[in-house]
Amino acid sequence: xxxxxxxxxxxxxxxxxxxxxxxxxxxxxxxxxxxxxxxxxxxxxxxxxxxxxxxxxxxxxxxxxxxxxxxxxxxxxxxxxxxxxxxxxxxxxxxxxxxxxxxxxxxxxxxxxxxxxxxxxxxxxxxxxxxxxxxxxxxxxxxxxxxxxxxxxxxxxxxxxxxxxxxxxxxxxxxxxxxxxxxxxxxxxxxxxxxxxxxxxxxxxxxxxxxxxxxxxxxxxxxxxxxxxxxxxxxxxxxxxxxxxxxxxxxxxxxxxxxxxxxxxxxxxxxxxxxxxxxxxxxxxxxxxxxxxxxxxxxxxxxxxxxxxxxxxxxxxxxxxxxxxxxxxxxxxxxxxxxxxxxxxxxxxxxxxxxxxxxxxxxxxxxxxxxxxxxxxxxxxxxxxxxxxx
Numbered sequence: 001x002x003x004x005x006x007x008x009x010x011x012x013x014x015x016x017x018x019x020x021x022x023x024x025x026x027x028x029x030x031x032x033x034x035x036x037x038x039x040x041x042x043x044x045x046x047x048x049x050x051x052x053x054x055x056x057x058x059x060x061x062x063x064x065x066x067x068x069x070x071x072x073x074x075x076x077x078x079x080x081x082x083x084x085x086x087x088x089x090x091x092x093x094x095x096x097x098x099x100x101x102x103x104x105x106x107x108x109x110x111x112x113x114x115x116x117x118x119x120x121x122x123x124x125x126x127x128x129x130x131x132x133x134x135x136x137x138x139x140x141x142x143x144x145x146x147x148x149x150x151x152x153x154x155x156x157x158x159x160x161x162x163x164x165x166x167x168x169x170x171x172x173x174x175x176x177x178x179x180x181x182x183x184x185x186x187x188x189x190x191x192x193x194x195x196x197x198x199x200x201x202x203x204x205x206x207x208x209x210x211x212x213x214x215x216x217x218x219x220x221x222x223x224x225x226x227x228x229x230x231x232x233x234x235x236x237x238x239x240x241x242x243x244x245x246x247x248x249x250x251x252x253x254x255x256x257x258x259x260x261x262x263x264x265x266x267x268x269x270x271x272x273x274x275x276x277x278x279x280x281x282x283x284x285x286x287x288x289x290x291x292x293x294x295x296x297x298x299x300x301x302x303x304x305x306x307x308x309x310x311x312x313x314x315x316x317x318x319x320x321x322x323x324x325x326x327x328x329x330x331x332x333x334x335x336x337x338x339x340x341x342x343x344x345x346x347x348x349x350x351x352x353x354x355x356x357x358x359x360x361x362x363x364x365x366x367x368x369x370x371x372x373x374x375x376x377x378x379x380x381x382x383x384x385x386x387x388x389x390x
Contacts, residue, residue: 067153068117073110077117080104084124089223092260094133094292100124108148118149119159126162129169129327131261132295135320136327139166157183161192164200168359169327176200176359191221198231203329205364207235226256230265237265238365242273260286264296267303276307297321298334302371305341313338325351329360337371348372349380353387361388 014026068074080103087096101124107117122145128134129142143166146159160183167176180200183193198213211232218228229252236245246269252262267282283300287293301316317338325331336351352366352375363385366372375381 068107068111068114070111070114073107073114073117076103076107076110077114077120080107080117080120084120084127085223087124088127089226090256090259092131092133092290092293094128094290097124097128097133113152115149115153115156116158118145118152119156122146122149123158123162126165129295129324130165132293132324132328132331133290134295134324136323139169139327142166155186157187157190158192161190161196164196168200168203168329171357171359173359173361189220191217191224194220195224195227195231200359202231202235202238203360203362205362207239207364210235226252226259226262228252229255230259230261233265233269237269237272238362240272240368242269245269260290260293264299268299271303271306276303279303280307294318294320295324295328295331296334298325298331298338301338302334302341305338306371310342313342326354327358329355329358332358333360333362337369340372340374343374345375345378348375349378349384352384356384356387363388 008030011029012026013029014023068077080100083096083100083103087093087100101121104117104121104124108114108121111117122142125134125138125142125145128138129136142162146156146163146166149156149159160179164176164179164183167173167179177200180193180197183190184197187193194213194217198210198217201207201210201213214228214231214235218225229248233245233248233252236242236248246266249262249266249269252259256262263282264286267279267286270276270282271279280300280303283296283303286296287300297316297318298321301313304310304313304316317335321331322335325335332351332355336348336355339345339348339351352372366385372381
């Protein structure tokens with residue numbers, strides 16, 4: 001809570017365990033209302049003292065470092081984080097992401113040395129690709145922003161973590177996995193790290209490790225509960241445990257009932273358990289609300305092809321969708337699956353090989369996915385599986 005009297009501000013803060021409801025720490029802090037940056041530092045320090053937390057050297061250094069002395073830049077940064085958080089955790093609205101980009105751009109205009117703002121800007125561009133909203137050029141913009149962040153602070157964790165996905169998109173899979181291992185040792189409590197760890201384990205077919213990473217994500221950042229849920233649901237679909245997938249999605253829906261990715265992966269769960277029409281209905285709702293999500297159109301094409309609606313399926317494999325598939329491991333695999341069901345083997349192998357090159361090495365799923373059944377007798381399938389791990 002906040003109380004303001006003239007130029008003084010009283011903050012009453014509590015830290016609560018989201019799982020038990022227990023109050024872990026509480027305190028009352030009086031401060032100068034005009035010095036928000038010092039107030040934030042003081043709150044963070046008191047929380048640590050109250051919890052008697054032991055921090056790593058990297059975490060202590062991070063806590064003690066102020067990223068900007070420009071109050072206006074800091075306010076723009078916080079507004080950007082608010083819009084970005086809504087985009088990731090609640091709405092997946094392109095408008096929220098666009099607003100965050102503008103906030104971060106204004107922040108770096110006000111303070112050209114503001115590493116965290118450059119990182120936030122890069123995160124927006126990168127997540128436009130991850131969420132099926134962007135273009136391949138967004139990765140270039142993301143990498144440029146991350147490079148600026150590193151020039152002022154080489155250890156901005158968010159930027160380093162998301163660069164892993166850019167390495168994957170460039171086919172630098174060994175570099176990506178090595179960076180994940182290094183980051184895990186250096187920053188063991190950073191939520192974005194566990195998101196990317198979960199994704200990389202999923203792409204490697206390491207399902208139990210992926211489930212653990214996404215569970216860790218939701219414990220470190222309760223706002224990410226919906227994100228954790230739909231990613232865990234995907235793993236259970238790979239394992240053909242559809243009831244568990246639905247249970248995970250219901251957990252996410254209790255946290256964020258309108259998150260479009262929950263609906264999208266509920267549709268995917270329905271499709272894989274044999275309910276193509278229900279899957280199509282849900283995907284129609286997702287795309288009606290988010291027409292810019294071109295990256296998920298190949299998945300919709302797969303559902304349509306599976307229901308025998310071949311021309312409707314081909315209509316979803318648009319130039320924009322396939323352009324994004326050149327950069328995204330999942331979109332490429334969905335395109336491969338759709339073309340395989342449509343009986344277009346050459347295109348199916350083109351996109352399957354692209355997915356593998358982009359780091360999608362989910363061999364346990366590839367070997368069981370019925371959508372690829374038409375490819376298995378072709379020697380190119382064995383050749384593609386043999387390239388996994390290269």
